[in-house]
Amino acid sequence: xxxxxxxxxxxxxxxxxxxxxxxxxGWKKGEFYFDPVPASFESVEELxxxxxxxxxxxxxxxxxxxxxxxxxxxxIFLKPCDxxxxxxxxxxxxxxxxxxxxxxxxxxxxxxxxxxxxQGVSAVTEVEEDGDTVKVSSLYGETTLNKEDILLVKCATCxxxxxxxxxxxxxxHEMPESKNNRFDxxxxxxxxxxTERFAFWKLQLQKCIRCNACRNVCPACSCIxxxxxxxxxxxxxxxxxxxxxxxxxxxxxxxxxxxxCTDCGECSRVCPQNIPLHLLNRKFIKDIDGLYGEYQAGETxxxxxxxxxxxxxxxxxxxxxxxxxx
Amino acid sequence: MLKxxxxxxxxxxxxxxxxxxxxIPIKKAGEVNxxxxxxxxxxxxxxxKTVKSPKNAFFPASENLMKFKTEGKNLEIIDVRWDKxxxxxxxxxxxxxxxxxxxxxxxxxxxxxxDTYYQSRREAFTIVTLACSKPEESCFCNAFGVxxxxxxxxxxxxxxxxxxxxxxNTEKGEALTQIVADMAEQGGEAEVAAQQAATQAIMEKLPFxxxxxxxFQPENLNELFDDxxxxxxxxxxxxxxxCTFVCPTCQCFDIRDFKTHEGVIRYRCWDSCxxxxxxxxxxxxxxTTQMQRFRQRFMHKLVYYPSQNDGLYSCVGCGRCVNKCPxxxxxxxxxxxxxxxxxx
Ligand code: SF4
Ligand code: SF4
Ligand code: SF4
Ligand code: SF4
Ligand code: SF4
Numbered sequence: 263x264x265x266x267x268x269x270x271x272x273x274x275x276x277x278x279x280x281x282x283x284x285x286x287x288g289w290k291k292g293e294f295y296f297d298p299v300p301a302s303f304e305s306v307e308e309l310x311x312x313x314x315x316x317x318x319x320x321x322x323x324x325x326x327x328x329x330x331x332x333x334x335x336x337x338i339f340l341k342p343c344d345x346x347x348x349x350x351x352x353x354x355x356x357x358x359x360x361x362x363x364x365x366x367x368x369x370x371x372x373x374x375x376x377x378x379x380x381q382g383v384s385a386v387t388e389v390e391e392d393g394d395t396v397k398v399s400s401l402y403g404e405t406t407l408n409k410e411d412i413l414l415v416k417c418a419t420c421x422x423x424x425x426x427x428x429x430x431x432x433x434x435h436e437m438p439e440s441k442n443n444r445f446d447x448x449x450x451x452x453x454x455x456x457t458e459r460f461a462f463w464k465l466q467l468q469k470c471i472r473c474n475a476c477r478n479v480c481p482a483c484s485c486i487x488x489x490x491x492x493x494x495x496x497x498x499x500x501x502x503x504x505x506x507x508x509x510x511x512x513x514x515x516x517x518x519x520x521x522x523c524t525d526c527g528e529c530s531r532v533c534p535q536n537i538p539l540h541l542l543n544r545k546f547i548k549d550i551d552g553l554y555g556e557y558q559a560g561e562t563x564x565x566x567x568x569x570x571x572x573x574x575x576x577x578x579x580x581x582x583x584x585x586x587x588x
Numbered sequence: 589m590l591k592x593x594x595x596x597x598x599x600x601x602x603x604x605x606x607x608x609x610x611x612i613p614i615k616k617a618g619e620v621n622x623x624x625x626x627x628x629x630x631x632x633x634x635x636x637k638t639v640k641s642p643k644n645a646f647f648p649a650s651e652n653l654m655k656f657k658t659e660g661k662n663l664e665i666i667d668v669r670w671d672k673x674x675x676x677x678x679x680x681x682x683x684x685x686x687x688x689x690x691x692x693x694x695x696x697x698x699x700x701x702x703d704t705y706y707q708s709r710r711e712a713f714t715i716v717t718l719a720c721s722k723p724e725e726s727c728f729c730n731a732f733g734v735x736x737x738x739x740x741x742x743x744x745x746x747x748x749x750x751x752x753x754x755x756x757n758t759e760k761g762e763a764l765t766q767i768v769a770d771m772a773e774q775g776g777e778a779e780v781a782a783q784q785a786a787t788q789a790i791m792e793k794l795p796f797x798x799x800x801x802x803x804f805q806p807e808n809l810n811e812l813f814d815d816x817x818x819x820x821x822x823x824x825x826x827x828x829x830x831c832t833f834v835c836p837t838c839q840c841f842d843i844r845d846f847k848t849h850e851g852v853i854r855y856r857c858w859d860s861c862x863x864x865x866x867x868x869x870x871x872x873x874x875x876t877t878q879m880q881r882f883r884q885r886f887m888h889k890l891v892y893y894p895s896q897n898d899g900l901y902s903c904v905g906c907g908r909c910v911n912k913c914p915x916x917x918x919x920x921x922x923x924x925x926x927x928x929x930x931x932x
Contacts, residue, residue: 293795294725297916300824320915325824384636384724387795401790402722465617471640471649473860475828475914491865498865532914534830535619535639 263391266368267314269432270339273365275306277337283363284334287325289318295389296375302329314339316391319372319414321528323347324481330358338362341369342437343416345426346524346560347481353563354522356484366428368437371409371417376536378412415540416527419444426561444525448544467508469535476529476539482519512542520546521569524560553577589780590765590772591751600752600768601625607767609677611645613638622679633681633747636724637908641836642686643693645679646709650857653705653843657851670708678764680716684739685729685906687717689836692902696839714760717741721748721787726907728796728920734904736791737784746780753780796920800928806895813887817925822882824915829860831909831918832885837902840866861885886922
């Protein structure tokens with residue numbers, strides 16, 4: 263990965279140095295190895311704390327809503343999954359494509375510090391990546407973990423290692439596809455009885471603190487004013503006032519992003535209570551695939567989408583209600 | 589000092605729960621938060637930081653304030669305040685940072701005019717703290733003068749492989765001790781002292797052990813407020829409420845009405861200065877950019893609150909915002925950038 267980081271830094275320097283772009287969006291060093299922060303760099307000097315490593319899980323594409331409207335060109339580093347969100351945002355006219363220079367970057371799966379800690383390691387001071395293993399040093403000792411066990415949920419079931427948008431590419435090594443099927447967990451939920459499924463979601467959603475991180479990070483949640491922030495909407499709420507409120511919020515959000523959610527996995531990554539929000543979205547994706555034919559949001563920046571176009575062969579709502587969507 | 593064998597902890601919880609409600613860190617759907625104890629619940633005292641802090645017990649995420657019922661031209665106002673005489677409560681396992689945070693909240697809610705909702709919960713609770721023995725990298729309570737190995741509270745406890753050590757500090761604490769006394773034996777001073785020394789040695793090695801807060805003084809308010817660094821520090825902020833809702837000292841709330849079949853319920857719920865509709869007024873929000881909202885949160889913790897409370901900071905260094913910010917922004921970065929010269 264070090265070589266990829268070097269190459270990226272080199273390109274960022276060249277682009278900023280020559281004035282080809284006004285800013286580069288990437289990651290800068292955090293307090294530790296495992297907490298890089300999304301950042302926009304506007305000069306070669308600012309690049310001194312540039313970083314790219316196994317903890318750069320954050321999807322940067324949503325920042326382009328603001329950045330692409332600024333003066334001058336913006337270069338951005340996108341991982342394969344981020345490129346889907348990028349296309350979707352272009353398709354929805356939320357970002358100005360001409361103002362952006364996309365650098366498609368290599369990704370070997372991103373790591374989850376919470377999963378590392380869940381393996382019993384605390385007071386982590388250093389993390390060293392070495393192929394399939396990761397060496398973790400802490401104030402209480404050292405341990406070596408399997409990368410496979412500490413991948414972010416989205417990376418453990420990565421949908422594709424192919425970039426869907428790029429103006430140039432920095433891929434130095436082969437990027438093997440994930441062997442896991444992202445719909446396995448959804449199938450487990452489908453196999454439950456309604457009562458079991460209800461109990462599952464109730465337990466999960468009870469944890470929700472209504473911090474809105476899932477919504478605010480989501481590239482599909484790009485409304486200028488969200489209905490939940492509008493005091494005049496009648497459903498505005500920051501309270502997790504009752505269980506019902508939580509379900510209402512999550513169901514509305516899941517419906518609103520249905521057909522547009524690229525399964526970028528950010529919502530589950532950011533949730534402080536680790537609620538498996540991706541399962542809601544993946545259920546919708548799976549159903550759309552089943553009802554209207556295979557469709558992956560963000561694969562292209564143009565074309566019709568299954569939920570916003572009508573064809574005569576479309577399923578009738580009652581077919582769906584009768585359970586054919588399963 | 590008393591000590592209670594670790595195998596008997598469940599018995600201890602059951603005994604307390606016979607006469608009092610017991611809030612304790614419990615794992616539910618994978619995450620540890622304070623919940624009411626019951627037989628078969630998965631207690632996790634080892635968890636250093638619950639996702640939500642214990643402030644939830646005194647200042648719930650949402651709380652009904654009153655109800656209104658209309659009949660013809662009559663408006664009835666119904667007091668729905670929690671009746672503290674109903675049942676006393678114990679909150680068990682509060683860490684030193686979170687205990688310090690209660691002191692911060694008290695200064696807000698118990699100052700004149702007293703917030704009676706908070707007060708009644710606060711009075712109904714006996715607080716049992718638990719000393720930390722395995723601090724983690726995000727902890728920096730020591731920067732705020734908190735001793736993680738000797739939290740106060742009505743009872744202080746320490747836990748090791750074999751025993752829970754128990755030291756009552758107040759009348760309430762003595763009363764609780766009476767309830768559990770027949771499970772306990774005398775002793776433990778030496779073990780506790782040894783654990784404290786070992787923990788303190790680790791505390792000194794923590795990466796944020798020596799943050800320099802010296803510049804956060806009321807007289808530097810304007811200079812800090814106008815610092816150009818806020819732009820860069822807040823650039824990646826999503827404006828979510830994660831850092832405020834997991835914070836043990838964040839105290840802002842909103843009051844709203846909720847229409848039901850039988851009338852109107854007026855409730856309050858946690859609010860976040862990171863939100864675009866925070867302190868929304870007829871003309872709009874007084875803070876129009878995310879930078880301004882971000883600045884508000886940290887200026888409140890490090891400058892505004894202390895300037896009104898004899899220099900007491902309203903960050904206790906629990907590190908929750910360090911762990912939970914989706915984009916890895918946090919108060920440590922602010923302190924390192926603006927706090928003082930010794931932060932490199
Ligand atoms: S709903 Fe979640 S997975 Fe889907 S686009 Fe939004 S953040 Fe990504
Ligand atoms: S991020 Fe998690 S806790 Fe926050 S609102 Fe979304 S589901 Fe709830
Ligand atoms: S600092 Fe982090 S947790 Fe707080 S509002 Fe911004 S993105 Fe959310
Ligand atoms: S600001 Fe952060 S570290 Fe300080 S008390 Fe709040 S959550 Fe803890
Ligand atoms: S910040 Fe201090 S008191 Fe809080 S959990 Fe960490 S070591 Fe314990």
